[in-house]
Amino acid sequence: MNFSSKLLENAVAEFAKLPGVGQKTALRLVLHLLNQDKQEVERFSGAISKLRNEIQFCSVCHNISDLSICEICASNKRDRSLICVVEDTRDVMAIENTNQYNGVYHVLGGLISPMDGIGPSDLQVDTLVERLKTNEAKEIIFALSATMEGDTTLFYLHKRVKSFNITISTIARGIAFGGELEYVDEITLGRSITTRVPYENSLTK
Amino acid sequence: MNFSSKLLENAVAEFAKLPGVGQKTALRLVLHLLNQDKQEVERFSGAISKLRNEIQFCSVCHNISDLSICEICASNKRDRSLICVVEDTRDVMAIENTNQYNGVYHVLGGLISPMDGIGPSDLQVDTLVERLKTNEAKEIIFALSATMEGDTTLFYLHKRVKSFNITISTIARGIAFGGELEYVDEITLGRSITTRVPYENSLTK
Numbered sequence: 001m002n003f004s005s006k007l008l009e010n011a012v013a014e015f016a017k018l019p020g021v022g023q024k025t026a027l028r029l030v031l032h033l034l035n036q037d038k039q040e041v042e043r044f045s046g047a048i049s050k051l052r053n054e055i056q057f058c059s060v061c062h063n064i065s066d067l068s069i070c071e072i073c074a075s076n077k078r079d080r081s082l083i084c085v086v087e088d089t090r091d092v093m094a095i096e097n098t099n100q101y102n103g104v105y106h107v108l109g110g111l112i113s114p115m116d117g118i119g120p121s122d123l124q125v126d127t128l129v130e131r132l133k134t135n136e137a138k139e140i141i142f143a144l145s146a147t148m149e150g151d152t153t154l155f156y157l158h159k160r161v162k163s164f165n166i167t168i169s170t171i172a173r174g175i176a177f178g179g180e181l182e183y184v185d186e187i188t189l190g191r192s193i194t195t196r197v198p199y200e201n202s203l204t205k
Numbered sequence: 206m207n208f209s210s211k212l213l214e215n216a217v218a219e220f221a222k223l224p225g226v227g228q229k230t231a232l233r234l235v236l237h238l239l240n241q242d243k244q245e246v247e248r249f250s251g252a253i254s255k256l257r258n259e260i261q262f263c264s265v266c267h268n269i270s271d272l273s274i275c276e277i278c279a280s281n282k283r284d285r286s287l288i289c290v291v292e293d294t295r296d297v298m299a300i301e302n303t304n305q306y307n308g309v310y311h312v313l314g315g316l317i318s319p320m321d322g323i324g325p326s327d328l329q330v331d332t333l334v335e336r337l338k339t340n341e342a343k344e345i346i347f348a349l350s351a352t353m354e355g356d357t358t359l360f361y362l363h364k365r366v367k368s369f370n371i372t373i374s375t376i377a378r379g380i381a382f383g384g385e386l387e388y389v390d391e392i393t394l395g396r397s398i399t400t401r402v403p404y405e406n407s408l409t410k
Contacts, residue, residue, distance in 0.1 A: 002301050004294055005271045011256040014249045018234050027295060029223050033253060034260065034269070041257040044219045045250035048238060051216040052246040055239065064239070066210045089209055090232065096207050 001027070060131070062107045062124045064089045072096075072104055079103045081138040085128065085157065087111050087150075091143060103141070106131065111149035112156055120156055128157070132164045139167040146173055172197075206232070213239075265336070267312045267329045269294045277301075277309055284308045286343040290333065290362065292316050292355075296348060308346070311336065316354035317361055325361055333362070337369045344372040351378055377402075 001023060003009035008030065015026035033041050057063065058070035065071070072078055072092075082103025086092055087110060095101050108123045131137065140161060144150035154170065161168060174192040175184050184192075206228060208214035213235065220231035238246050262268065263275035270276070277283055277297075287308025291297055292315060300306050313328045336342065345366060349355035359375065366373060379397040380389050389397075 002298055004275055004277070004297060005260065005269050007252075007256045007260055007271055008269055008294075011252045014252040017249075019237050020230075021234075025225075029226075030253070030256065031293065031295070032224050034257060036257075038257055042254060044222075045254040047212075047216045047219040048235070049247060049250040051212045051235065052239060052241075052243055055210065055212055064210045064213055066212055070209055072209070088236065089213075090236070092209060093207055 058107075061105045062109060062127065063092055063105060077102075080136050082141065083128075083131065083137045083139070084141045084143050086143050087145065087153075095143065103139075108153070111144065111147075112153045113149045123153075125157065125160060129160055132161060132166065137166055139169065142168070142170045144170075263312075266310045267314060267332065268297055268310060282307075285341050287346065288333075288336065288342050288344070289346045289348050291348050292350065292358075300348065308344075313358070316349065316352075317358045318354045328358075330362065330365060334365055337366060337371065342369075342371055344374065347373070347375045349375075 001009075001012075003012070011030045011033075012023065012026045015021055015029055016023050018026075021029070033044065036044075054066075056065050056068055058065040058073055059068050060073040061070060063070050063072070067074075079102050083106050084095065084101060084103055085106045085108060086095070087108055089107060092105050092107060095105075106124065106128050108125070108128075110118050110123050112118060112120060112123065132140070142154050142157065144154050158168065172195075173188070174195070175181070175188060181189070206214075206217075208217070216235045216238075217228065217231045220226055220234055221228050223231075226234070238249065241249075259271075261270050261273055263270040263278055264273050265278040266275060268275050268277070272279075284307050288311050289300065289306060289308055290311045290313060291300070292313055294312060297310050297312060300310075311329065311333050313330070313333075315323050315328055317323060317325060317328065337345070347359050347362065349359050363373065377400075378393070379400070380386070380393065386394065
């Protein structure tokens with residue numbers, strides 16, 4: 001693209017680095033910002049720069065936090081004997097939204113993915129093992145995506161934690177609520193038959 | 206959404222104000238930025254803030270520019286007797302990319318749109334009339350979108366400039382190159398028949 005201004009070109013190039021944002025979308029977004037008040041744009045760029053410079057990660061669960069210990073880990077209403085292991089903060093938000101979980105979390109910060117050069121040492125695995133050594137936890141729940149990366153990570157983590165005297169579980173996989181049988185893929189359907197549950201357990205509470 | 210951090214929530218809220226960006230996309234983009242180096246994020250927020258604070262608009266054609274007169278208006282290779290009137294800088298870029306136009310531009314900064322509260326006084330109309338008063342221009346070409354807003358603006362601008370002793374033209378409308386007749390809408394096809402051109406003029410040069 002032939003930009004009429006170097007400043008415009010720079011801003012578009014920066015926006016186009018974001019995932020899923022191409023040159024045309026970047027230009028549209030930048031022109032939108034150009035049409036806003038200066039204060040408005042200052043708020044936008046300020047919020048991002050402030051976020052990156054001031055954000056902290058909870059020293060216990062490694063979730064994104066404003067303080068050195070996050071609200072969930074600091075709360076005395078949460079059950080510390082139950083640790084749910086997730087990929088990132090979005091999963092914490094998703095599980096919190098269900099209002100079905102009262103334990104604490106452990107945020108790995110990613111999944112093992114050799115293709116992207118992410119190995120166990122890039123994730124919060126050692127800190128998870130350290131947490132288990134304190135004997136506070138009685139159960140650990142793996143809530144990882146049902147993908148190749150999720151399964152690889154699950155396999156690796158299980159090897160690391162199986163020696164501890166705790167219950168190890170994973171979230172249930174099966175047919176989603178509202179899902180029609182004929183549209184479910186074979187692997188999910190096949191597994192949901194082999195891992196069938198007693199009728200009483202299948203009722204929504 | 207329940208954010209674990211106020212800083213994160215603010216940044217997501219700012220991103221979600223961008224057109225076409227919802228809360229989930231905003232969160233994905235913000236988490237991507239959080240994973241980048243501090244310098245990288247500083248470059249991003251800096252580029253946007255610098256753009257908004259330092260950008261200028263060409264005093265002649267009102268296109269986005271780094272200087273008070275843009276490259277096109279300052280160039281002595283451009284034909285100043287030909288003014289192409291466009292909505293915004295994206296249209297200038299699109300026309301420049303064709304390599305078919307050697308005149309200068311006039312950027313309106315929008316189109317008349319009563320629905321969005323944009324009237325003629327919000328656009329660079331008076332400055333266009335002033336430019337015509339200098340008698341430098343011999344032809345004015347309206348290159349506006351073929352939409353309701355584009356047509357309204359065209360109608361209004363024509364009224365404002367018709368008293369000048371210049372040629373007034375609009376870009377040709379018709380069937381796009383590569384377009385198959387059976388998929389063209391009736392209005393375009395109908396008009397392309399009534400505004401048919403001599404065979405010699407239809408050849409690509």
